[in-house]
Amino acid sequence: MWLPWSSSRAPSNSPQANNERSFPEDLRFQQAEQDVVHLGRAWGELTQLSSAGYALLAFGASALLYTGWLAHRKWDPVYSRYFKRIRRHYEVPDSYIKEKRYMKGIVTSVPDGDGFSFLHTPGPGWRWPLKFRRLPYVGPKGSSEVMRMRMAAVDAPEVGKGETEGQPFSAESQKWLESQVLGRTIYCQLLKRESQYGRMIVLPFLPRRFIPWWFTGNRGTNLSEEIIRRGWAFVYESTAGEFPHPEKREGYLTLMAEAQKAKVGMWKHGTSLETPAQYKKRTKQGIPPETTDSDSDENEEEASWFRRSLKRVFRSH
Known part of the structure; x- marks a missing residue:
């Protein structure tokens, strides 16, 4: 029979609730212990390598560095020719x-x-x-x-x-x-x-x-x-x-x-x-600019009109 004051959940101050709150912390502590154990085993295996193993590791690291350097040398001319932007x-x-x-x-x-x-x-x-x-911003002033x-x-x-x-x-x-x-x-x-x-x-x-x-x-x-x-x-x-x-x-x-x-x-x-x-x-x-042909024609027309006017004046006298 269900009663209003009854509940399947334990009270917050009960020992069961305290165990539930401490359970995630126990898991994290156990995970940290396991990580320490794995790290110790890996270090132990590394210290037990022979001289041939160390030589192999050194060769692999050297090959990786050389490959990166060579890729950079080969990529630099390609980048400069096809991808590098010249600004001025x-x-x-x-x-x-x-x-x-x-x-x-x-x-x-x-x-x-x-x-x-x-x-x-x-x-x-x-x-x-x-x-x-x-693209860079180009304003009104360039x-x-x-x-x-x-x-x-x-x-x-x-x-x-x-x-x-x-x-x-x-x-x-x-x-x-x-x-x-x-x-x-x-x-x-x-x-x-x-x-x-x-x-x-x-x-x-x-x-x-x-x-x-x-x-x-x-x-x-x-x-x-x-x-x-x-x-x-x-x-x-x-x-x-x-x-x-x-x-x-x-x-x-x-x-x-x-x-x-x-x-x-x-x-x-x-x-x-x-x-x-x-x-x-x-x-x-x-x-100053030279006078155009049209300007010179107008000047000649004005000069000829002035000469004709002078002739009329002298004839009248």
Whole structure:
């Protein structure tokens, strides 16, 4: 018969309850004793090893250390070539330029029509679904981990600085390049280190969207050729200009001649434009821009009207 005051559980102050509370502590004590016994047996077995056993252990430890050292030596070149991120343009090794290696990265800003800022992103892991590497933050003022790149073989109209007015079509050239590469992944073939500003002179390629380059062997659209073909840049004809191959100079000049003939881009009003080299020389000397043909025609018309007015005045007298 069950009674309200009856219970199968012993009171908290009973000897049975005290035994139940002390039972886990006994188990822990027994486990500690067993661990001490096992450790003593293992140490005893180790001390009973023969000289051959010690030699075998030493050989195994040496083999393990050598394997780790060799793996590090072999992995370091692989990591440096395919996974190590170069943060600044002056950190690019000379061996990379000598071998004309390709660098993969994201364009973060485009200040003019022939240069851009480049964030190196080697190897996989930068994009989903296999994203395990994090890009550095690039704020409105840029970042200390971007590389300054200059496009090879082209010379875009100069953008104005401060109170100096830029060349005509400089904004259009900059906007065209920005629409092609800003925020996108491109490949840059390293050609030369610029001596004056330290920038890297590169040949940029815009990869295909769906076909990987290793499948076709083609890195994509050559942006140096494309900007000349669209009529937004001159060919860098100076001896300091860098071309991927000397024989390609004529090819770039041919592309510019075709753009001038088609009147595309900045050639839509004619070919008598001031080159960036002429602009730099003129602004350095403080010479104002030359008067255009339309301005000279207006001046001639004003002068002829003044002469005709004088003739009428003298005839009236």
